[in-house]
Amino acid sequence: MARVVNTSLLNTIKKHGAKRNLDVSACFNCGNCTAVCPLAKDSGGFPRRVLRMAQVGMEQELLASEEIWRCYACGECTQTCPRQADPAAFMAAARSYAISRYDFTGLAALANRSVLGNLFVFALFSAVFSGLLFARMNPGQPDLPLFHFIPGEWIHAIGVALFAVVGISAFFGIASMVWRNWRQQTQQGHTLPLSTLPRAVYSAISDALLHQRFQQCDAESAASDRAELPWYQRPWLVHASVMGGFLAMLLATTLDFLFKPIGSPVPPWYPMRLLGAIGGLVCLYGLSIVLLRRAQGKDHPYTKSSFSDWFFPVLLTVTVLTGLACEVIVYLPSPATTGHVLFFAHVVFAMDLVAMLPLTKFAHVLYRTVALALFAWRHAPEKAEVSVGVEA
């Protein structure tokens, strides 16, 4: 079988790295990273094999591998790497590279490779959404309720269109990943029976929601100090609170959209409003720890941050903060101009967040879950066969 080698692959991935001098070429494939990794036990594939793929330019194999998404960046490999090749930072860069390649619009590549590109994409989307909102805005009347200042129907219309576009974009991204993976699996002679797919998908979703492997990563990385952190600061719990809070807000917004008349006044203990507010606070808690530890930059996975590492949590934080502010504003007798501005900002930021989902770090919600499912799918039947073989 012919292989296509991309000789500039390593340099391209470096551009996605948090550390500009990310020197994966220092790696001499001793295998320390794989052997020390708390999560590589069941596959033996990463980080060394992925690094090797990048070194020799195996672009398609790298993009087809689900291994880069199985890493939770505990940093054990980086701390013990004899060559200081920084495998953890490389894995993060490879994920960013993969997001860029799965996206067919080219915007992800622009956003992930440079600060200016990231800001440009952000400005572009912000301008589009601001323009759309301006078209139907009623300015100059400080006492108008929020959903009359910008008509609620109009926001919903833009939102539905946005979700449709992002859905299509995400579909193509996932399809790109799955297609490469499937082609590689079949070329290597693996059979992927449909009967085991539901179980694989179930295990991936439950792992994503319950953070089982993330917890294992926290508990078993010996050299990093994760296990010594108080429970409320463990990376898995911090991530779970950001994710859980976000999902609660998403659910509240969706239920409101489906069942609640636009702009109808409700008390603060109205279930959806309460769910959104609690979700926002939980999410904010997680985000504050993420941003604090990233600013300190002392421990993994926060030691090295690229602009895109900052961009996504900051955008999410700003969206949540403006959203919580709006929750308060609706109970004031008159929203006033500040209220209108905050509401406008919240809607634009929320739309930016959704629009940039397939382009930024946010895309990991798609690709990591799919990768975990693909991995489970590939390994579930094989393991059964192996164990039968041993017993026989």
Place this chain on the structure above:
Amino acid sequence: MNTHVTSDFRPDAVVIGGGIAGLQSALDLADQDLQVLLVERQSSIGGHMISLSKVYPTLDCASCITTPKMSAAAHHPNITILTNTEVEGVDTCDEKHSVRLLQKPTYVNFDKCIGCRLCEYACDTEVPDPFEEGLGAVRAIAVPFTNAIPQKAVLNAEACGTCGTCARVCPTGAIEYDQQPRRLTIRTDAIIVASGFNLNSLNIKPQYNAQHSSNIISPLTLERLLAPHGPYGRVLRPSDGKIPGSIAFVQCAGSRDESIGVSYCSRVCCMYAIKQSMLLSGALPLADITIYYMDIRAFGKGYEQFFQNAKAMGINFVRGKVARIDPITDGDLSLHVETTEDADNPLQERRHDLVVLAQGMIPGWQPSTITQVASASDGFVATPMLTAPTATTVPGIFVAGTAAGPKDIVDTIAEAGAAAMQASQYLHQKRAEVLVA
């Protein structure tokens, strides 16, 4: 304590360190009729080499090579040896060096002691024997080891309870409990730094858990286990005295690893691991022996053949850096490694009885803080001139052996000869200048 040397002594050269490098340098200078003062920190000359079992690639007995050198130096009319003596500093002014020495008390008068060992036999206080890497015991007053030079008893003041037994049994009345440290300043024209190496800690990589298992040992400990006159007289593992059936060598466990700050190669570990594995397969014919390596550096004369011989003898060579060692049941150890040889099952956990960590070589002494001699970025003595590899940054001070960087015995002896030649040439040039002036 040797009290004959005073500050009036004006040797042509001072050699710092009585290991194989210092001995060779001292002998080569003394044979040219130059007066040499050899200074050794320990109680006996011989350095690390005298404690080794055998040397590669010839598998010669290390004692059989080192003892004659030690003896030759001790009996040479032009060589004066001070043991138990540390260099406190070297003051260099106008190309003249003043070596400040601290002679530590041995509590035994070397003029009277005849090495009969009656004191050692009578003493009832025992401490772990440093010569046997702590595996055996030694009395609080003892001749340091069988073939130590000088053959004089030395009293370990920290362990001694001053019961007076040794003084009572000594036939010559050599025991002097009231000995005090002596300070000397020796002026000389040339110095050879041959201060050797240390190994970095077994615990330097916490992932290897050496502090949690006595079956994770230093290669120098294995040398003693393999030596015919070693602590047990046979190879047993320290935790329970079991004859090990499966022994692992973990290479690059303290060097070539930037995460622990030793990025250089220690140069000897591949070869001594191969040598020790050969000796082990002789001592324990049924044992499985595995060497985990990143790459085998068999660069010297005859070394590649030595490596091939080991492979032919059935030593397992597994390519892969051991990432973690976990103590498991029965004192055994589990090694986590990704091998590149088994593509279907690269990630492996392998069980062994005994693990030898190839610790990194680090400088044994730091002259840069107390002399004008500069250190290189790796911590060893800097040798800035390519065409004079034994010259340091100070004229008249030369360096030989592992003080200048990791190297094996063959290279050390060659370099020690070179340093002696450079020093001799320097001295003769200096004398000629004095005559002309």
